[in-house]
């Protein structure tokens with residue numbers, strides 16, 4: 001028999017969290033709570049495992065296909081288990097003008113990976129504008145934002161990742 005998705009405490013947190021979310025929506029519009037429900041699942045498991053997607057769909061009275069449709073639209077939702085550190089490097093115009101592509105290449109060399117490749121420790125990705133154009137170039141590590149980057153700053157950030 002496979003392990004349950006949630007520990008008993010996680011299941012309580014999930015059930016209570018979904019109930020709280022649904023209290024903000026009309027009973028016939030439960031699926032409108034999809035984004036925060038996915039966020040809740042991801043906060044508990046670090047990604048969106050299939051069994052969790054099934055639970056979200058059931059609670060929101062919609063289909064699993066609909067849950068995947070929404071989740072796969074947004075890069076911040078992980079439908080595949082990501083590496084321990086998800087590093088999103090903005091390579092849009094402002095960041096590109098301030099050296100983002102060189103920084104991405106530097107990260108690829110330092111981490112011995114290629115952008116877009118998911119590994120057990122790092123998932124390095126190029127991403128669209130992170131709304132920090134005035135402080136370019138920038139990146140996020142597990143959604144923590146870092147800006148005005150230089151190679152020295154990147155080195156210091158990477159040193160903190162165990």
Ligand code: FES
Nearest residue numbers: 090092095130132
């Ligand atoms: S272009 Fe990089 S934050 Fe906007």
